Amino acid sequence: MDYSKEFKAALSNFSAIEKDRLIFRLLKKDKLLSKKLYFELIDTETTDQKRTQMEEQIEERVLLASKYIGNPKYFLVLIRKISAEITEHVKITTDKFGDIYLQLFLVDKILESNDKLNHQRFDNIYKLYIYLINKLLKAIISIKKLDEDYWMELNEVLEGIESKIHENKYFEKLCINNSFDFSWLTIEKIPDHLDLIVKDIKSQGFLK
Numbered sequence: 001m002d003y004s005k006e007f008k009a010a011l012s013n014f015s016a017i018e019k020d021r022l023i024f025r026l027l028k029k030d031k032l033l034s035k036k037l038y039f040e041l042i043d044t045e046t047t048d049q050k051r052t053q054m055e056e057q058i059e060e061r062v063l064l065a066s067k068y069i070g071n072p073k074y075f076l077v078l079i080r081k082i083s084a085e086i087t088e089h090v091k092i093t094t095d096k097f098g099d100i101y102l103q104l105f106l107v108d109k110i111l112e113s114n115d116k117l118n119h120q121r122f123d124n125i126y127k128l129y130i131y132l133i134n135k136l137l138k139a140i141i142s143i144k145k146l147d148e149d150y151w152m153e154l155n156e157v158l159e160g161i162e163s164k165i166h167e168n169k170y171f172e173k174l175c176i177n178n179s180f181d182f183s184w185l186t187i188e189k190i191p192d193h194l195d196l197i198v199k200d201i202k203s204q205g206f207l208k
Helices: 005-012 016-029 033-039 047-068 072-091 097-109 122-143 149-166 167-176 196-202
Strands: none
Touching: 016 033, 033 072, 047 072, 047 097, 072 097, 072 122, 097 122, 097 149, 122 149, 122 167, 122 196, 149 167
């Protein structure tokens, strides 16, 4: 929404007390903004510390969620909730590295349950796997926007994910059938226009 000069001028004319009342009223209605301002203004924890906390929470939550792999629909609901918490972390801290790293970390932790996943019927687990492939692609597309200093750490995570994919025959086959190139799991081999490649793949009816 664009604000006119008149509207901005009217707000500027508010007294300090009126502005404070307005701010607190708005913060009550926007919890995310409230958390973001708290982090920026008075939180003593750094972005790195917040990211480490998220890692611990993801690992713990995925472990708990893995008890419900036998109910793939509910398991996917739980995973989406964890992913939403990562998104909230990023919005609060503007953690660009964490946006990619934590989503990849989530995929890696899910695939640690390959023993259980491999015992599920493919048609029951299909939506979860498509969700994971799309999550992987979204993260991979964003990687080259980061400083190269982060690449080594992300390459380690991607290497672990690739190894686990090949341990899951259904997931591996689904990746192949949806034109997922495993070379993309090495940052130096990610095509410059991977976003356009993925868009073309989707236009052909895949990744759905």
